[in-house]
Amino acid sequence: MAEGGENVSVRPHFVIATALLLLGGLAACGDDAAQPAPSPSAAPPPAVDDNARNDLVARAALAQDKSYAALYSLDDGTGTPRDVVATIAADGTWRVDVAKGAFGGTTDESIVSTPAGVYQCTVATAANPITPACVRVANPGKPVPAKYDPSVERLFQPALNVFTDRQAAIAVTEVAPLAGVKGDCYSIDSISAALDAPVDVGIYCYAADGVLTGVRVGFGVLKLVNQVAGPKTVGLPGQVVDEAPMETASPEPPSAPTGAGSGAPSPA
Numbered sequence: 001m002a003e004g005g006e007n008v009s010v011r012p013h014f015v016i017a018t019a020l021l022l023l024g025g026l027a028a029c030g031d032d033a034a035q036p037a038p039s040p041s042a043a044p045p046p047a048v049d050d051n052a053r054n055d056l057v058a059r060a061a062l063a064q065d066k067s068y069a070a071l072y073s074l075d076d077g078t079g080t081p082r083d084v085v086a087t088i089a090a091d092g093t094w095r096v097d098v099a100k101g102a103f104g105g106t107t108d109e110s111i112v113s114t115p116a117g118v119y120q121c122t123v124a125t126a127a128n129p130i131t132p133a134c135v136r137v138a139n140p141g142k143p144v145p146a147k148y149d150p151s152v153e154r155l156f157q158p159a160l161n162v163f164t165d166r167q168a169a170i171a172v173t174e175v176a177p178l179a180g181v182k183g184d185c186y187s188i189d190s191i192s193a194a195l196d197a198p199v200d201v202g203i204y205c206y207a208a209d210g211v212l213t214g215v216r217v218g219f220g221v222l223k224l225v226n227q228v229a230g231p232k233t234v235g236l237p238g239q240v241v242d243e244a245p246m247e248t249a250s251p252e253p254p255s256a257p258t259g260a261g262s263g264a265p266s267p268a
Contacts, residue, residue, distance in 0.1 A: 014024060019176060020098075021168045022122075027239040028222070029083075032044065034212055040164040040209060042233065043105060043119060044209075047070060047211040049082075051174075052060055052062070052172045052173050053166075053172040054175040054185045055174065055184070055186070056163050056172050056248065057163065057164055057166065059163075059184065059186075059210065060109070060160045060163035060164045060206075060210075060224075061118065061164050062209070062210040063160050063206060063210035063211070063212065063263050064157070064160050064164065064210075065210070066088065066089040066209060066210035066211060066230075067086070067088055067089055067229065067230030067231070068086075068088055068211055068227050068228070069085070069086070069087045069227065069228050069229070069230050069231070070085070070086050070211065070212075070224055070225075070226065070227035070228075071083060071084075071085055071224075071225040071227070072084040072085070072086065072140070072220050072222050072223060073222070073223050074098075074144060074152060074220050074221070075097040075220055075221045075222075075223075076219055076220035077127075077220065078105070081256045082098070082100055082101075083099045083220065084096065084097065084098055084099070084152050084222065085097040086156050086212070087230060087231065087234050088230050089230055089231050089232060089233045089234040090163070090230065090231070090232045090233070091233045091267070092157075093112075093113060093114050093115070093233050094112070094113050094156060094157050094234055095110055095111070095112040095113070095234045095237075096111050096152060096153035096156060097109075097110045097112065097123055098110070098111070098150045098152050100151070101150035101152070101248070102120075102148075102150065102227075102246035102247065102248060103246055103247065103248075103250055104248075104249055104250030104251075105124075105250075106250070107246060108123040108125060108128070108236060109122065109123060109150060109246060110123050110132075111123065111144060111150065111153040112134065112234065112235075112237070113141075114140075114234070114235070114236065116136075116140065116182055117138060117140050118136070118137055118138035118140070118141075118142065118144060119134040119135060119136050119137060119140055119236055119240070120134065120137045120144070120245045120246060120248075121133065121134040121135075121146055121236060121237050121238055122233075122238065123210060123226070123237070125224075126225045129141055130248050131238065132237040132238030133239055133240075133241045133242060133243070134236045134237070134239065134240050134241065135138075135237050135240070135242075135243055135244070135245045136240065137245050143158065144243065147247050148245045148246065148247060148248065149184060149218050149248060150248060151200070152222065153213065154215070155199060155200065155204070155215050155222060157264055158199075159199050159200070159204065162198045163188075163199070163204075167200075168198050168199075169190060169191050169192040169197075169198060170188055170189065170193065170197075170198065170199065171188070171189045171190075171191045172186050172187070172188060173186065173187045173189075174186055174187075175187045175203060176204060177205060177214075178203060178214045178216055178221070178223075178249055180223055181205050181213050181214030181223055181224070182205075182207045182213050182214075182224075183206050183207040183208070183211075183214070184205065184206060185203050185204065185205040186203065186204055186205075186213070187202075188200075188201055188204060189201050200216060200217040200219075201217065201218070202216050202217035202218065203216045203217075208222075211227060212224070250266040
């Protein structure tokens with residue numbers, strides 16, 4: 001692993017079936033050439049704004065080739081906004097540092113994607129000058145398992161992979177920019193009720209050069225604060241260790257030893 005990566009954080013089935021039977025009976029009484037009503041499975045998908053979809057594909061393709069490092073503010077509605085630092089390298093590697101992203105919002109963490117896999121790393125700060133360490137949590141290009149996932153990293157390169165896929169089950173509409181956010185904004189929704197959405201639904205905004213400038217999704221609002229040019233590559237900030245990854249939920253408190261606190265003296 002490379003060291004020294006930059007630190008910059010129900011359908012009503014009964015009603016449908018009854019309606020189809022009635023339509024069949026009317027057709028039998030009328031002209032033999034009458035066509036049967038289409039089945040619900042043949043119903044057309046929701047209308048899609050093709051122009052907006054094409055614009056998003058083009059913007060996302062541009063973003064995939066954009067290298068930058070940027071500071072963002074994440075307001076998740078729990079109090080003071082948190083810092084998020086995204087470093088997108090020219091070679092496709094990336095890193096997203098999330099303040100208070102692990103252990104119930106008590107520990108900073110970093111998600112790093114390299115050709116060897118996706119890693120979760122501890123982050124050294126002035127207030128917490130630890131030696132960073134990394135744990136592999138997913139294969140290359142695969143999502144972070146839910147219990148270790150701070151979610152924010154999905155808004156960057158993983159989302160672009162969906163936006164550039166014309167087969168992805170999403171509906172795209174161009175919308176007005178989010179308050180305090182520059183660039184062009186697109187509302188993203190899922191068009192398949194039977195499947196999990198391939199990306200966090202919400203509003204995504206991009207500058208003309210492909211930099212992500214703002215996002216509003218279920219877990220919060222992300223806004224760009226400032227940016228600089230990105231590096232050629234991103235490496236792991238610490239050594240890879242064979243330990244359990246940090247979970248997003250708060251850790252369970254240690255259980256008290258059996259018999260502790262009884263006040264009775266132990267036998268001689």
